[in-house]
Amino acid sequence: MPPRPLVAGNWKMNGLRANAAEVEKLKRLMAGHGALPCDVLICPPATLVSTVAAAAQGSAILVGGQDCHPKVSGAHTGDVSAAMFADLGCSHIIVGHSERRADHGETSALVAAKAAAVHAAGLAAIICVGETEAERDAGQTLKVVGEQVAQSLPAGALPGNTTIAYEPVWAIGTGRTPTEAEVAEVHGFIRDALHKRFGAAGGEVRILYGGSVKPANAKALMAVNNVDGALVGGASLKADDFWGIIGAYLG
Numbered sequence: 001m002p003p004r005p006l007v008a009g010n011w012k013m014n015g016l017r018a019n020a021a022e023v024e025k026l027k028r029l030m031a032g033h034g035a036l037p038c039d040v041l042i043c044p045p046a047t048l049v050s051t052v053a054a055a056a057q058g059s060a061i062l063v064g065g066q067d068c069h070p071k072v073s074g075a076h077t078g079d080v081s082a083a084m085f086a087d088l089g090c091s092h093i094i095v096g097h098s099e100r101r102a103d104h105g106e107t108s109a110l111v112a113a114k115a116a117a118v119h120a121a122g123l124a125a126i127i128c129v130g131e132t133e134a135e136r137d138a139g140q141t142l143k144v145v146g147e148q149v150a151q152s153l154p155a156g157a158l159p160g161n162t163t164i165a166y167e168p169v170w171a172i173g174t175g176r177t178p179t180e181a182e183v184a185e186v187h188g189f190i191r192d193a194l195h196k197r198f199g200a201a202g203g204e205v206r207i208l209y210g211g212s213v214k215p216a217n218a219k220a221l222m223a224v225n226n227v228d229g230a231l232v233g234g235a236s237l238k239a240d241d242f243w244g245i246i247g248a249y250l251g
């Protein structure tokens with residue numbers, strides 16, 4: 001049985017308290033439909049986690065963080081720990097996003113330490129991997145993704161607390177997406193790596209696709225083998241668009 005899909009929204013550094021109205025709207029859209037065949041998660045900026053959690057109350061919308069520090073607490077000005085997100089009712093934290101890897105020089109070793117912190121806080125880690133355009137052009141995609149998967153999963157990772165998000169860097173925020181065959185190749189490759197690591201339980205790990213997922217392309221992308229949901233940036237900011245992507249799972 002493939003894992004239950006997850007449609008996750010990553011608001012990145014977008015949103016003020018007024019944007020809780022989009023969460024309220026999503027909640028109404030979901031309520032009109034009844035039980036969904038997928039999980040729905042919103043990862044707002046840390047400043048809005050409480051606001052979004054309050055707006056999501058009484059719905060199936062899960063709330064998550066976008067990044068965390070590897071330590072539980074201490075003298076780390078400006079950082080937020082996984083335990084702090086857990087305290088606000090979060091279920092997931094995204095780690096290793098390419099914007100963190102590129103803008104903050106995060107290595108896979110640091111990503112693994114962050115993911116371990118997420119697990120220690122009792123939450124699930126969404127660990128992002130993906131090649132740059134230059135790496136794809138050089139035929140390095142599987143090598144890069146394979147190394148990121150091997151090095152970004154902490155020793156104690158379990159199928160139940162780990163999700164992989166495959167996000168080709170060149171597809172993020174560009175409106176460009178890989179072909180379905182290219183997505184199938186990388187997701188199949190990641191699935192094989194998870195089977196090698198976890199045995200049969202490797203089949204239970206969700207592998208999300210991310211990078212320019214929109215209502216118009218979601219159904220085709222979500223239908224690809226070993227795609228167990230989406231990590232959505234820009235199109236997660238508006239309830240109508242996000243609902244349109246969730247619609248890929250509504251038949």
Ligand code: PGA
Nearest residue numbers: 172173211212232233234
């Ligand atoms: P995008 O971002 O949907 O805006 O391309 C995806 C992501 O970075 O998670």
